[in-house]
Amino acid sequence: MQVDGYLMVIITVLLLFLFYRGIQSWLRKPAVLRRGLRFELNEEIEEHPAVDLLKSAGYEVISGKLKVPLTFKVNRMELHSRLFIDYVAVQGEELFLVRLERPRQPVDWTGSGVRRELLPFLLLYPDCSGLLYIDADYSEIKVIVLDSDDE
Known part of the structure; x- marks a missing residue:
């Protein structure tokens, strides 16, 4: 029974750590000030x-x-x-x-x-x-x- 308890604590700590790292990574990303321009593809591809x-x-x-x-x-x-x-x-x-x-x-x-x-x-x-x-x-x-x- 105690092994199950330790395993649950380890899994919980690991999940909290991954959640913390994900939030930190998300916060450090630069904000996109404007969506990129859209373009239509040109199906005419010249040989080169x-x-x-x-x-x-x-x-x-x-x-x-x-x-x-x-x-x-x-x-x-x-x-x-x-x-x-x-x-x-x-x-x-x-x-x-x-x-x-x-x-x-x-x-x-x-x-x-x-x-x-x-x-x-x-x-x-x-x-x-x-x-x-x-x-x-x-x-x-x-x-x-x-x-x-x-x-």
């Missing part, structure tokens, strides 16, 4: 070496190039711009935005360089699992995932 590279790496390309129009209001004046997403790919249940390397716009592979060039994509679509940056000339896929420095 990057598509073959993605397929060979286990990704399924589900959308071709997307143009994301942006409007900023600065002192009541509207400024227009846009972002381009080259492809959208999935691997299992994970959705990734795909950006091709552009020789005229090289990415400085430092924290600030990645933030400057690629963060807007990850912030506009917080539901995506990350961004795939493809250098087709070198057959290289870089997986970029936004994470926090907080432990």
Whole structure:
């Protein structure tokens, strides 16, 4: 009988500890200030070496190039711009935005360089699992995932 009592105490303490850790983790997560923009997939997928590279790496390309129009209001004046997403790919249940390397716009592979060039994509679509940056000339896929420095 005493073994059952000890076992119940251990299980209760373990459940309380897991509940405490879950609440702490939830409280430390940054609040999403705004839901990400929604986009419609472009079923027209142009043939490109990057598509073959993605397929060979286990990704399924589900959308071709997307143009994301942006409007900023600065002192009541509207400024227009846009972002381009080259492809959208999935691997299992994970959705990734795909950006091709552009020789005229090289990415400085430092924290600030990645933030400057690629963060807007990850912030506009917080539901995506990350961004795939493809250098087709070198057959290289870089997986970029936004994470926090907080432990």
